[in-house]
Amino acid sequence: MYDVIIIGAGVSGAATARELSRYKAKVCVLEKEEDVCCGTSKANSAIVHAGYDAATGSLKAKLNVRGNEKMPSLANELDFAYKQSGSLVICRGEDELPGLQALYERGVANGVKDLRILNKEEVLEMEPNITDDVFAALYAPTAGIVCPFELNIAMAENAYINGVEFKFDTEVKDIKKLEAGPDEFEGYELHTSKGVFKAKYVVNAAGVYADKFHNMVSEKKIRIIPRRGDYCLLDREAGGHVNRTIFSLPGKLGKGILVTPTVHGNLLLGPTAIDVEDKEGTNTTSDGLSQVLEKAGMSVKNIPVKQVITSFAGLRAHEEGDDFIIGEVEDAKGFIDCAGIESPGIASSPAIGEMVAGLIKEKMGLEEKDDFISTRKGITKPDTLSMEERNTLIRENPAYGNIICRCEMITEGEIIDAIRRPLGAKSLDGVKRRTRAGMGRCQSGFCAPRTMEILARECNKPMFDITKSGGDSKLVVGTNKDVF
Amino acid sequence: MIYCDIVIIGGGPAGLAAAISAKKNGIDSILILERDKELGGILNQCIHNGFGLHTFKEELTGPEYADRYIEQVKDLGIDYKLNTMVMEISSEKIVTAMNRVEGLFEIQAKAVILAMGCRERPRGALNIPGYRPAGIYSAGTAQRLVNIEGFMPGREIVILGSGDIGLIMARRMTLEGARVKLVAELMPYSGGLKRNIVQCLNDYDIPLKLSHTVVDIKGRERVEGVTIAEVDDKGKPIQGTEEFYSCDTLLLSVGLIPENELSRGMGVDINPVTSGPRVNESLETNIDGVFACGNVLHVHDLVDYVSEEAAAAGKNAADYVKGVILEKDAGQEVILKPDSGVRYTVPEKIRVSHMKENLTVRFRVGSVYKNCYIRVDFDGESVINKRRQIVAPGEMEDIKLTRDQLLQYPDLKTITLRIEEV
Secondary structure (H helix, E strand, O other): OEEEEEEOOOHHHHHHHHHHOOEOOOEEEEOOOOOOOOOHHHOOOOEEOOOOOOOOOOHHHHHHHHHHHHHHHHHHHHOOOEEOOOEEEEEOOHHHHHHHHHHHHHHHHHOOOOOEEEEHHHHHHHOOOEOOOOOEEEEEOOOEEEOHHHHHHHHHHHHHHOOOEEEOOOOEEEEEEEOOOOOOOOEEEEEEOOEEEEEEEEEEOOHHHHHHHHHHHOOOOOOEEEEEEEEEEEOHHHHHHOOOEEEEOOEOOEOOOEEEEOOOOOEEEEOOOEEOOOOOOOOEOHHHHHHHHHHHHHHEOOOOHHHEEEEEEEEEEEEOOOOOEEEEEOOEEEEEEEEOOOOOHHHHHHHHHHHHHHHHHHHHOOOEOOOOOOOOOOOOOHHHOOHHHHHHHHHHOHHHHOEEEOOOOEEHHHHHHHHHOOOOOOOHHHHHHHHOOOOOOOOOOOOHHHHHHHHHHHHOOOHHHOEOOOOOOEOOOEEOOOOO | OEEEEEEEEOOOHHHHHHHHHHHHOOOOOEEEEOOOOOOOHHHHHOOOEEEOOOOOOOOEEHHHHHHHHHHHHHHOOOEEEOOOEEEEEOOOOEEEEEEOOOEEEEEEEEEEEEOOOEEEOOHHHHOOOEOOOEOEEEHHHHHHHHHHHOEEOOOEEEEEOOOHHHHHHHHHHHHOOOEEEEEEEOOOOOOOOHHHHHHHHHHHOOOEEEOEEEEEEEOOOEOOEEEEEEEOOOOOEOOOOOEEEEOOEEEEOOOEEEOOHHHHHHOOOEEOOOOEEOOEOOOEOOOOOEEEOHHHOOOOOOHHHHHHHHHHHHHHHHHHHHOOOOOOOOOOEEEEEEOOOEEEEEOOEEEHHHOOOEEEEEEEEOOOEEEEEEEEEEOOEEEEEEEEEEEOOOOOEEEEEEHHHHHOOOOOOEEEEEEEEO
8 A cells, every 4th residue: 555656757747756755655656658758758848848838826827936946056066967058938029029028028927037128239249040021039048948858757767766665567547436444444446457556645757648548536526638849859060050049929829839959959840730639649740840840940940850850759648728727626635636748848847847746745744754865976977077077987988988878978887877877778769859869860770779779788688578668669670591 | 108119099890990900000008998808809700601701702691701800900919998988078089098907098099990780770760659669679689689699589570671681580590490470661762782682581581561650559568569651752751551460570671870979979070961960081070099990880781891991091000100291281171062862972072182092982872873974074075974774862873083184183172973864
């Protein structure tokens, strides 16, 4: 019997797990995929929004502003890549200025600091590649960019170190309410692909599936619509094309496509917004990708589209009420929703974790641990070291002298660390999200076979069992001539 | 800091031939830096034959061809370091490299020969929509898995792109027991050598669909199939021509890109057409004493020409170190200009005073031309007219110029290359 079971190891589940691990409680995270950060959390814009978008008073607004404030210190504590690079919302004509002004005022009301409206000259001086027909822009210096994988992984690792259990490849199939028995206990029984788990409290952080679990326990149904966003990622050579996240004012051109540097120096364009039926429908479409390239070109000129190295799509967990749903379900005591977490979910995640854990702490009367470890050290990044430090590292462990991914210059030492560390990587994508090996311009053409060998060796598995991302995503299927 | 006359970046066919030539031209202090565990580069995974027809008048396999050069490097006592990655080269020719044993170290070179080769274009470069499951490989990655490691990447294969590696892999996968259902090519012509189409596709009844591309990839965990569609003359898929092929593997052979990150980092000018350095008659880049050859300069289809080009770069680097061509006065400079039908030339300019007796100018055409002339004009005067039955983008062309010939035109400014259809 657990005190709390969290369904989903995405950014909301991991943030909640990490915050709960401050307290004396038995906590377990159930994840249907083989790793953390496999759903919405891995495919998004990775923006730490400033907080001017959401309606004043909404959870989205409150948690975004709070999450944004917490992000710098969290990045410091948990050692993940984050940069407060700022954002610009641009408008193209004087007729759009009232819209920009409204956004500014909403931002101020939401508590966003240092907002300013810039005129054309100021905008172009800041970002010379912005379209020449820009009229003005809302500048938010507190906006930032983050590595969404690292954020998610860091929070999960820290939770794990502090005693939270993680069960992967464990899909929740059904949830039953436990009535108070002779020991006066209430809670839930979760039937999964790996057996039955019981808990007093359940946190539903299941992303696009949050409606499914909510509706298992509540008569007040909710509906999550997977809203697909297609993206194009450009080579790091194009990374300096803009230095801040560039949004278009939502208006006559529809919801804008952003253009942003990533925290690792690539350029990211996207997303589209296409409502789909399929909760696993992360396939890009030709229309979607052309829309991304076309609309990105409306706010930023001369985007070197020939430098696209990959494209991908993510699904936002859009709820019809257009706000986060966080809190105990009215007719299901002990069942805490963390649903409808779409944009600004990444930015809000530190605050979401804080809110959900706080709620449970109050209800259960949890006590703080004395031995909570608040920091986590990420994978050593040799390229941030001096030549001397790097040579010391290589002398101690020669694997740091062996480059495996030559586009991102990732060493064998980093890949081994990614596999061996708490909640380590088990697949090619797991290694990629933790180290960036395979994320560069050749998109793993060179390093995939080498990383597969390291995975096989480290996990003591045959090559046939090495996968791209768990499940049946096997990378090799046999040996030469084995069919003859 | 280590000091060295010539540092060669890459121990593949280009680096090896350049090293041998530099040594034979009198330079003893040479160091080859190779990132892989053995010399030979990509040739080591090219176990098919057909290499060396021009150089050795024999049909060798890739490893055999490489071995001829590796043996010479060893016999000549040329130094090399394996498992060594070059991290950075400064414009002052300080090479920073790293390996497990020595860690990070620096070498000051008098001359640098860039011979890093090329890499394959990934799926993203084509923006192919669909899912991103396991089972999508670039053809060269699959070649390594099969030929070096003995693993089958899949059983039922569709190949996009009819570049040489794609064609070679169509045959290889068939021989190893997979079923190759189709080779689709976006362009109306193949990007590969004619002989490879005959020997790798026709001989095995593998269909080739020109003007076709992949418009969707199905399968969440592993590839389950791809949708192929015909494209119009702008390369856009034509609605209604879609056809589904079930398969567990999609191999991509959609082009090669010279690997010039190190070159860019040191300030070498890159030609956007070749994605390789701009070079003069000595295969020297805009940085004095920095030379380039092989696939890092421009993508070749025959290794024989890589070796030939690299030997020239090696000799020129040796001359540079010895000060043979260090003339203050560069003298007459002639620009080579690609004109209609010709996409680029290597080199792009000739300093006549530095020109050796003979100079090979290599180039590619932009389309298939039948029954045409390769025309070379010296400031508008027609000087060379080479009749060709067919030229194609997949086959590199060349013309030979001589120093004597150029000396006859003391005021020459521009040499224009173009294709003229009859």
